Amino acid sequence: xxxxxxxxxHAGTAAVKNMAELYPEATITVYEKNDNVSFLSCGIAxxxxxxxxxxxxxxxxxxxxxxxxGIQMNMKHExxxxxxxxxxxxxxxxxxxxxxxxxxxxxxxxxGSWPIIPRIEGIELENILLSKNFKQANxxxxxxxEAQNIxxxxxxxxxxxxxxxxxxYGKKVTLIDGEDRILNKYLDKDFTTILEEEFxxxxxxxxxxxxxxxxxxxxxxxxxxxxxxxxxxxxxxxxCVGFRPNTDLLKGQVDMLPNGAIIVxxxxxxxxxxxxxxxxxxxxxxxxxxxHRYIPLxxxxxxxxxxxxxxxxxQRVKYQGTQGTSGLHIYEYNMASTGLTEVTAKQAGISYKxxxxxxxxxxxxMPTYEPVKIKVLYEKDTRKILGAQIISKxxxxxxxxxxxxxxxxxxxxxxxxxxxxxxxxxxNKPWNLLNQAGLLAL
Numbered sequence: 001x002x003x004x005x006x007x008x009x010h011a012g013t014a015a016v017k018n019m020a021e022l023y024p025e026a027t028i029t030v031y032e033k034n035d036n037v038s039f040l041s042c043g044i045a046x047x048x049x050x051x052x053x054x055x056x057x058x059x060x061x062x063x064x065x066x067x068x069x070g071i072q073m074n075m076k077h078e079x080x081x082x083x084x085x086x087x088x089x090x091x092x093x094x095x096x097x098x099x100x101x102x103x104x105x106x107x108x109x110x111x112g113s114w115p116i117i118p119r120i121e122g123i124e125l126e127n128i129l130l131s132k133n134f135k136q137a138n139x140x141x142x143x144x145x146e147a148q149n150i151x152x153x154x155x156x157x158x159x160x161x162x163x164x165x166x167x168x169y170g171k172k173v174t175l176i177d178g179e180d181r182i183l184n185k186y187l188d189k190d191f192t193t194i195l196e197e198e199f200x201x202x203x204x205x206x207x208x209x210x211x212x213x214x215x216x217x218x219x220x221x222x223x224x225x226x227x228x229x230x231x232x233x234x235x236x237x238x239x240c241v242g243f244r245p246n247t248d249l250l251k252g253q254v255d256m257l258p259n260g261a262i263i264v265x266x267x268x269x270x271x272x273x274x275x276x277x278x279x280x281x282x283x284x285x286x287x288x289x290x291x292h293r294y295i296p297l298x299x300x301x302x303x304x305x306x307x308x309x310x311x312x313x314x315q316r317v318k319y320q321g322t323q324g325t326s327g328l329h330i331y332e333y334n335m336a337s338t339g340l341t342e343v344t345a346k347q348a349g350i351s352y353k354x355x356x357x358x359x360x361x362x363x364x365x366m367p368t369y370e371p372v373k374i375k376v377l378y379e380k381d382t383r384k385i386l387g388a389q390i391i392s393k394x395x396x397x398x399x400x401x402x403x404x405x406x407x408x409x410x411x412x413x414x415x416x417x418x419x420x421x422x423x424x425x426x427x428n429k430p431w432n433l434l435n436q437a438g439l440l441a442l
Contacts, residue, residue, distance in 0.1 A: 001026040003312065004089060004104035006079050006249070008037040010298045011279025012110035013061050014305030020069040022309055029072040029102065031079050031091055036134055037061055042298060044137045045158065048144065049165030055134070082107070084253045084272050106274055106312050109250060109262060110305060113243035113280035113296050122215030125222040128237040131158055140238065147235035148172060151225050153212060154240030155182035157328055160195070162238055164330050167202055174205040174232045176212060176225065186326060188342045188375065190356075191335065191391050198331055207232065243296050245281045257283045261294040266318040267311040268304055276312055278304035285321035287408055288339040288386050289348050295324045323387075325404040327397045336400035339387030339407045340377055351380040355413070355437045361394040363425050370394035376403070376437045378413040383441070385411055399434055413441040 003019060005012050008030050019028055038061040046052040063073045074091070080099070081090040088103045115130045117123070127143055130136050140162075144150065150166045152159045155177035166173045175182070181192045182199075199206055210229040215222050215237070225232045245261045254270040254277075255263045261283040268276045279301035283292040300322050310317040327336035345352045355376040360369040372392040378385050388403035390396055406416060417438025423430045431439070 001313065002103065002105045003028045003108065004102060004106075005030045005108040005110060006082075006089070007110040007112055007246075007279075007281070008032040008066075008073075009039060009110070009112050009279070010301035011112070011281075011305035011308075012108070013038045013066070014302045015108050015110060015278060015308045016066055016071050017061070017069065018306050018309030019312065020066075020071055023313065024070070027072070028070070029074065029104075030066070031074045031077045031089075031102075032063075033076065033078050033094065034133060034135075035063075035075050037063055037066065039134045040298070041132055041137075041158075044131055044140070045161030045165045047137055048141055048162060049168055055137070058134070079249060082249045082253070084250070084275060087274065106276065108308055108312070109247070109270075109275065109277040109281055110279050110301075110308075111246040111249070111281045112301075114246050115239060116242045116244050117239065118212070118241060120212055120214060122217060122222070125215055125217040126220050127222050127235065128215060128239065131162065131238055131240055132243075143236050144169065144171065149174070149232075149234045150236045150238070151176060151232055151234040152238045152240060153177075153225075154242065155179065155208070156185065156240060156242065157183070157326070159238075159240035160328070160330060162240065163199070163204060167204055172203075172205075174207055174225075174234065175199070176207040176210065176227060176232070178209065178211045180209045182206070182208070183328075184343065186328075186337050186341070187335065187389055187391075191373065191375070191389055194373075194391060195330055195333065195335075198333070202331075205232070243280065245294065245296075247281050250275070257292060257294060259294055261292075263292055264304075264319075267315045268308045268319065269311070276308045278308045285319065287321040287323055289350070293324075295322060297322075297324070297326060299325070320408060323404045323407045325400060327400065332393045333391055334393070334395045334397050335389070335391040336397040337387070337389040338400050338404040339385070341387055341389065342377065345377055345386060350386065352377050352386055353380050353441070355440045357433065357437050357440060359429070359433055359436060361392060361396060361433075362428055366425055372396050372433060374399070374433055374437055376413065376416075376441075378441065383412040383414060385413055385416065396433070402434060413438055417442055 043058045076094040151174045210227040216224040247260045262277040280296040286293040323338040325338040357374045370393045375389045377387040421432035
């Protein structure tokens with residue numbers, strides 16, 4: 001069996017490592033545009049902020065390690081065309097310019113995603129940067145050394161983390177977003193308000209409910225961001241407005257969502273059974289609603305890549321779907337969410353109820369304790385759990401992993417009230433906070 005893998009970040013790395021073990025007789029060939037594999041882009045803000053001191057630790061594998069497993073690694077190679085009918089690809093060596101063809105029995109599409117670059121006047125000016133790969137992370141660090149005013153466009157996870165890193169680096173920071181609040185896709189307003197107050201306390205400018213209309217510059221470098229509501233002087237701009245699936249090579253050849261995300265079945269096969277796909281190039285099954293959605297997360301990518309390996313010869317292990325579970329640490333706050341928020345539940349037209357709980361994380365007789373804010377959504381008729389959010393200065397985020405399992409297994413809010421959780425005063429209260437949320441619903 002000859003397997004060609006295009007792209008080798010999270011999904012690609014997981015796929016080839018497992019395939020090399022499962023199918024030692026197979027020929028596995030990787031084509032990757034970059035000179036590295038497995039870069040943890042979620043660590044960019046930690047690298048920029050100086051928390052991660054050694055950038056090499058942001059990689060959990062290398063081309064050399066994969067080559068030792070017998071995988072044919074072709075770094076700095078760009079795939080120009082995929083012919084799914086006749087099972088061959090056209091590839092260009094970026095270093096030499098040589099173009100060649102290669103054949104395959106099975107193809108794995110693990111090309112990931114790429115930052116959305118909006119068409120804005122002046123976007124070609126110097127010091128307007130993206131934040132996705134290792135090279136871009138290094139450029140951000142170098143440029144930030146000289147910058148005093150830094151503007152981040154996009155208030156999702158990456159944008160918010162960079163704002164924190166730059167502020168702690170002593171920079172004057174502006175955060176611009178078209179929504180009326182930060183982290184709109186992940187947390188409801190009663191949670192994001194807590195973080196916005198923290199940002200305001202640290203003199204971070206929140207320029208919300210406005211969009212960028214143009215950039216102006218001097219000597220070819222950006223010096224001002226113009227929005228629908230104001231103007232902001234800047235030395236450096238980081239674009240964090242979202243990602244799009246990198247799937248143009250298969251356009252018109254396999255089924256996709258309107259945004260280009262490849263639709264796969266529970267065994268990671270596309271509509272062409274010889275073509276598999278995994279990671280940020282794919283749509284995933286979203287368990288709270290049962291439909292396909294684009295949720296680019298590294299956790300989804302490594303799971304899907306591993307499943308490709310197990311299913312590429314025979315259909316053996318089914319994908320269990322995702323709840324879009326994610327977590328974030330900003331300043332002293334730890335937060336996480338899974339499944340639907342009130343915003344996304346309304347968008348989906350789901351009739352739901354909410355449990356809001358504010359409680360201390362452990363008994364008040366302990367020397368220290370911290371307030372915890374929890375929200376749980378459940379369906380009005382079936383009482384199935386749909387989503388949960390948590391925030392606290394204590395790290396209670398593992399509770400959201402528990403809630404993710406509850407959603408995946410169709411647990412009801414009433415069952416949550418009587419789940420067997422341990423009690424120990426160092427960690428929690430006699431009635432676990434998740435138990436308390438379930439009991440409130442009763």
